[in-house]
Amino acid sequence: MPRAYITGLGFITSIGNDSRAVEQSLRDLKHGFELYPHFDKPDIPCKVVGTVKGFNTESTDQEDWTYPEVYSFKRELLRTMAPHGLYAHCALIQAIKDAQLTDADVSNESTGLYTASGGSPFLTHHFHSRLQAVGVMRCSPFGIVSSIVGTLNFNLVAAFKIKGASCGFSSACASSAHAIGFAYDEITLGRQKRMFVVGAEDGNKDAILPFAGMRTLSLQTDPSLASRPFDAARDGFVGTGGSTVLVIESEDEVMRRGVTPYCEVLGWGQASDGYNVAISHPEGAGLEKAMRNALQATQLSSDAVDYINAHATSTLIGDVSEVKAIKAVFNQPNIKPLVSSTKALTGHGLSLAGAMESAFSALAIQKGFTPGSAHISKVDPACEGIALLKKTENTAPNIVMKNASGFGGANVSLLFKKV
Amino acid sequence: MSDLAQTSQATKAPFISLAKPFSPEDEVALREALKRCSPSTFEAAVQFRKTGNPEHLPAVVIGVVERYVEPELRVKLKDAADDLRMIEDLGIDSLTMMEIVILVEDVLHMTINNEELRNLRTVGDVKAFIDCKVRGLPLPKPTKFLPIEHIATVMPIQPPFLFINEASVSSVGASGKYKISGQEFFLQGHFKDNPVMPASIMLEALGQLAVLYLLEGLVPEPGKQVSSSMIYFTGCEGVRAHRICKPGDILSLSIKPKRMKMPLATFEGTIRVGQEKAVIAEEITLTFGFIDAVVPPVEAAPVEVVSNTSTPVASAPKAS
Numbered sequence: 239m240p241r242a243y244i245t246g247l248g249f250i251t252s253i254g255n256d257s258r259a260v261e262q263s264l265r266d267l268k269h270g271f272e273l274y275p276h277f278d279k280p281d282i283p284c285k286v287v288g289t290v291k292g293f294n295t296e297s298t299d300q301e302d303w304t305y306p307e308v309y310s311f312k313r314e315l316l317r318t319m320a321p322h323g324l325y326a327h328c329a330l331i332q333a334i335k336d337a338q339l340t341d342a343d344v345s346n347e348s349t350g351l352y353t354a355s356g357g358s359p360f361l362t363h364h365f366h367s368r369l370q371a372v373g374v375m376r377c378s379p380f381g382i383v384s385s386i387v388g389t390l391n392f393n394l395v396a397a398f399k400i401k402g403a404s405c406g407f408s409s410a411c412a413s414s415a416h417a418i419g420f421a422y423d424e425i426t427l428g429r430q431k432r433m434f435v436v437g438a439e440d441g442n443k444d445a446i447l448p449f450a451g452m453r454t455l456s457l458q459t460d461p462s463l464a465s466r467p468f469d470a471a472r473d474g475f476v477g478t479g480g481s482t483v484l485v486i487e488s489e490d491e492v493m494r495r496g497v498t499p500y501c502e503v504l505g506w507g508q509a510s511d512g513y514n515v516a517i518s519h520p521e522g523a524g525l526e527k528a529m530r531n532a533l534q535a536t537q538l539s540s541d542a543v544d545y546i547n548a549h550a551t552s553t554l555i556g557d558v559s560e561v562k563a564i565k566a567v568f569n570q571p572n573i574k575p576l577v578s579s580t581k582a583l584t585g586h587g588l589s590l591a592g593a594m595e596s597a598f599s600a601l602a603i604q605k606g607f608t609p610g611s612a613h614i615s616k617v618d619p620a621c622e623g624i625a626l627l628k629k630t631e632n633t634a635p636n637i638v639m640k641n642a643s644g645f646g647g648a649n650v651s652l653l654f655k656k657v
Numbered sequence: 658m659s660d661l662a663q664t665s666q667a668t669k670a671p672f673i674s675l676a677k678p679f680s681p682e683d684e685v686a687l688r689e690a691l692k693r694c695s696p697s698t699f700e701a702a703v704q705f706r707k708t709g710n711p712e713h714l715p716a717v718v719i720g721v722v723e724r725y726v727e728p729e730l731r732v733k734l735k736d737a738a739d740d741l742r743m744i745e746d747l748g749i750d751s752l753t754m755m756e757i758v759i760l761v762e763d764v765l766h767m768t769i770n771n772e773e774l775r776n777l778r779t780v781g782d783v784k785a786f787i788d789c790k791v792r793g794l795p796l797p798k799p800t801k802f803l804p805i806e807h808i809a810t811v812m813p814i815q816p817p818f819l820f821i822n823e824a825s826v827s828s829v830g831a832s833g834k835y836k837i838s839g840q841e842f843f844l845q846g847h848f849k850d851n852p853v854m855p856a857s858i859m860l861e862a863l864g865q866l867a868v869l870y871l872l873e874g875l876v877p878e879p880g881k882q883v884s885s886s887m888i889y890f891t892g893c894e895g896v897r898a899h900r901i902c903k904p905g906d907i908l909s910l911s912i913k914p915k916r917m918k919m920p921l922a923t924f925e926g927t928i929r930v931g932q933e934k935a936v937i938a939e940e941i942t943l944t945f946g947f948i949d950a951v952v953p954p955v956e957a958a959p960v961e962v963v964s965n966t967s968t969p970v971a972s973a974p975k976a977s
Contacts, residue, residue, distance in 0.1 A: 313725075
């Protein structure tokens, strides 16, 4: 069976805009939350967001945007971007450099790009308002390509001249984990030699606030207490945006280019709850099956897993479901993989989450640490019985499991291995 | 009608009717829409919106085009030459063209259709198009590129007295090329052992291009077409030859209409060889006339010589 490896990473996240800053935040358990000015209104109950720093994408006019000086964009590239398209473009530049890829390595028929984002409600709202106000023929010709789900692949495939497979994934908060799984398949089935996997979200008012209507957002006003998965006092998730890019390559390409990978992608599994449109299965049935499928696909026994980077978003129901699923899979005596949720630091990146946290896992494996689950002062009794890691450990896990769950009960479990 | 013809016509017609006065709110919206354009663009747009006077239009259109051109190419617009091509010279793709149109629509309060858009190839096309739209006049013809076969079909003048190899014609003018082959019959005697293109023939070439403009570039009155048998030379002014042109030289010809007043059409013309000026004619005047349009159009009929005053252009058939 051909093998696949992660060889490059790029980050624009609430806890850092490059891998060095991200690593430091994960080691120090430094969160990326701020009181969000747009939420500073009496009728908005939630206040905290995992903000992307160093960028200003507040305007609906892309030419007003500002970004770190190391990046430069021509108008013709910017004009079709959503905010998360800008983040993703920057993260992809980082990942290409990190993986030491040449232009020819990026643009060829054996290199593809999978993306995941929820689109840009921010720009969709703007364009529809304009359509109502001035009529359809005065709307920007880029209204569609800059805002709909898929805007990420449209923009990145064109900008980076991608010639291989390209596709967007839409399974809500499991989207970019799905993208990694199917990118792994592309490579191990021999269809592609290299895949970029891109997760991104705007993470602004329009992207996050609608979740308040579902009563799933934390109402905490203290940024250091708002996101605390597994804690007894947790009261919902904190939204975030940004982008993460992973470069996944075949063993042949890794050998040919002579690069050292972060880790191996061992395989993956998925399963669905078949239960509720928005609520996770109370026993975590779909996630349990997804983890078992991942183990079976990689022919690993459950005692091989050292660390689980949990999906746990800090919601009341979701965290408990995941704990139950983990206990069901790893319930033998003395088999207790360490578990943490890095969403305690970043917030919940929605479609971005799976890619971002897989990249954290790859970074941890290569840099030799296991990220802790921050902000837990009293473990929820319903979340007991698993090996919660509260502080970052300075040892690398050998095998990491990364869980991701999305609306409709979509569940993905990915496995990574130290090389 | 050409835009020049329309100018004279439009001065008689009132400016576009202003539906409602230009309010302070309109000015705020206009300033926002044009925030990335030059201050003079905004000023011209304000004046246009206040008065409806089309003389402000070129500044608005050029200002909007400039805003969408990459900074390093903007210098080309300083001369605002009408034959600058939107795609080839200014790097504007069809999507950017749409952005330009939407902003123009927004600023000038007009509607432009997709089919109309496709024909706008040069800065001159855009200016003439907007001008006609605002005045409610028939739209100008787009720039057409004509190969020799087409030229020979429509022209009353035929080889060996046709001195245009290829041409492009729009409503604002025409340009063409002629390569001096050395096989031209008159070079045997002009001069002895020293073939030099006669200046009179170069003037003739410019006249021929003006004929092509009348036949292919002018938007005639509804139901009419320019008759190829009614075009004759009447006069020229300010003709100067600057360069000796010999076999192997490629003459770059261009003419622009200066005045259109039936039955006279006056043009300015230049010939260059590479970057060098060869001939300048401040004015070349032709007479022309309309006949009822025939559908489908028939091929150009041979020109009858009807007047003793006819000079090179009209005498062409006699020479062939």
